[in-house]
Amino acid sequence: MCPERALLSPYVDNEIGPAGARRVELHVAECRSCREQLRAYQTVSHALLESREPDVSAAGDRIWRRLDTMRGALRGQASFWTRGVRVPAPVAVALMAGVTLFLTSVAMWSRVNDARLELPAFGAAAVGAAAVGVIAASAQPVQWLEQGAIVIQLPDEPQFIQRGMPTILREAELTTVSARPAALP
Amino acid sequence: MRSKSERWWRDSDFGGIYRELFPLIFRVAFRIAGERGLAEDLAHEAFLRLLNRDAPLPSIDETKYWLLRVVRNLSLNHEKRRARERRAVGRLEQEGPRLAVPADTPLMQAAARDAVQEALNELPHNMRSAIVLREYAGMNYRDIASVLGISEGNVKVRLHRARRQLARLLSDGVPHVS
Numbered sequence A: 001m002c003p004e005r006a007l008l009s010p011y012v013d014n015e016i017g018p019a020g021a022r023r024v025e026l027h028v029a030e031c032r033s034c035r036e037q038l039r040a041y042q043t044v045s046h047a048l049l050e051s052r053e054p055d056v057s058a059a060g061d062r063i064w065r066r067l068d069t070m071r072g073a074l075r076g077q078a079s080f081w082t083r084g085v086r087v088p089a090p091v092a093v094a095l096m097a098g099v100t101l102f103l104t105s106v107a108m109w110s111r112v113n114d115a116r117l118e119l120p121a122f123g124a125a126a127v128g129a130a131a132v133g134v135i136a137a138s139a140q141p142v143q144w145l146e147q148g149a150i151v152i153q154l155p156d157e158p159q160f161i162q163r164g165m166p167t168i169l170r171e172a173e174l175t176t177v178s179a180r181p182a183a184l185p
Numbered sequence B: 001m002r003s004k005s006e007r008w009w010r011d012s013d014f015g016g017i018y019r020e021l022f023p024l025i026f027r028v029a030f031r032i033a034g035e036r037g038l039a040e041d042l043a044h045e046a047f048l049r050l051l052n053r054d055a056p057l058p059s060i061d062e063t064k065y066w067l068l069r070v071v072r073n074l075s076l077n078h079e080k081r082r083a084r085e086r087r088a089v090g091r092l093e094q095e096g097p098r099l100a101v102p103a104d105t106p107l108m109q110a111a112a113r114d115a116v117q118e119a120l121n122e123l124p125h126n127m128r129s130a131i132v133l134r135e136y137a138g139m140n141y142r143d144i145a146s147v148l149g150i151s152e153g154n155v156k157v158r159l160h161r162a163r164r165q166l167a168r169l170l171s172d173g174v175p176h177v178s
């Protein structure tokens, strides 16, 4: 095979100096095989650029709206207490596990007390009420998440992809975007 | 104290960056991913990560390269995972009754794509990302090398092979769906 063959692709890309370009041009004038190869490469480049593509501006609008719903958490002045917090995903999982464990132990504890220590009715009721309170409070974080006050921080490495995330966001888009369409900047 | 990312998006114009870079990022994502839905997810994820960065990148060019790197890495991971899943499905098919293919698989979407994108999809990921950055992002070898984290010599080799393979695939007519 001709040594010039390896220069054809860089020649198409304008990545060889004038001397290299001259060498390629002289060679392809003589060599039919390399000439055909060069023409094939140029045809490929042309075909790539001519090939159909989806509507870029429609895609741009759709993704801007998706981003806009995510940006809610970054908007608006907030006091120390109402400001959004970022929770790393492992911590969020640990917290949820902790709440579940706590609720379970409260329930167990009250049952144990009911059975063995014959806690006065008033005490048992108080424990029961506390458990109900904790259960009610555990709905609050979900609300915070929905309002974007808590953002669960997923790993930031480029190797990490958020599985299932796009589907969730598309759902969110259906509910929020129809109500409040965001304009492109 | 407000978080850093909150502050830097107030100071700089995210909308402006988005408007300037989205078309390029989306085109590259589409050509590497081979389908619109996946390309939108990749582009969305890349801009979302930009939004969540603690500090802005020093220039629009560096922002562009950063986004391209994210898109390329995400699509590579996606492809690896899909290959693993396909192998798993292949094993199941050998063991048990044939699984019905759901209507919205990449395989079905492939039927609607044109021959050029089909040919691109046949290339290994490393060749495909090089040729896409060259042809659709108009980047030179040095910049492609920096985005892909390889040497310029390696870029040259990948582009040469990608072109040779594309020329063969396109001259054979419509490539088969693998």
Ligand SMILES: [Zn+2]
Residues within 6 Å of the ligand: A002, A004, A005, A027, A031, A032, A033, A034, A035
């Ligand atoms: Zn020759």
